[in-house]
Amino acid sequence: MMRVHTCLHLLSAVIEYPVTGGQVNDGKGRLDFAIPESNLDKHEITAKLNELIAGNHVVDQDWITDAELATQPDLVKTMSVKPPSGAGRVRLIRIAGQDLQPCGGTHVANTSEIGPVTVTKIESKGRQNRRVAIELNDI
Numbered sequence: 001m002m003r004v005h006t007c008l009h010l011l012s013a014v015i016e017y018p019v020t021g022g023q024v025n026d027g028k029g030r031l032d033f034a035i036p037e038s039n040l041d042k043h044e045i046t047a048k049l050n051e052l053i054a055g056n057h058v059v060d061q062d063w064i065t066d067a068e069l070a071t072q073p074d075l076v077k078t079m080s081v082k083p084p085s086g087a088g089r090v091r092l093i094r095i096a097g098q099d100l101q102p103c104g105g106t107h108v109a110n111t112s113e114i115g116p117v118t119v120t121k122i123e124s125k126g127r128q129n130r131r132v133a134i135e136l137n138d139i
């Protein structure tokens with residue numbers, strides 16, 4: 001679950017559109033993106049994801065205050081899920097040089113732990129919604 005979840009962070013870095021939803025299952029997961037026109041290529045996204053995974057990027061965390069987050073709304077990629085806040089501070093998950101976003105989930109410590117993945121499906125779910133599914137190759 002940690003590997004798929006961390007991979008979805010990378011997917012949101014590869015596909016630079018707002019995330020409208022997502023799901024993680026055993027060995028696979030998916031994100032929905034708000035994309036007006038769809039020209040997503042499974043093979044291209046698979047290649048970019050695997051390049052990032054193999055890039056050995058460290059995954060670590062940082063904290064900012066609710067007030068700091070409020071001044072940097074671009075950090076929040078998932079429109080439908082508010083980041084955990086209210087305690088005065090918010091945890092950010094950083095994938096070195098690739099991605100930074102608020103998240104309360106559990107992650108691997110290095111992208112290489114994810115192992116090779118494949119984008120298995122890209123579906124249209126509504127006029128502006130594209131669902132991108134990934135799967136770990138060793139599951």
Ligand SMILES: [Zn+2]
Pocket residue numbers: 005006009093103104105106107
């Ligand atoms: Zn996360």
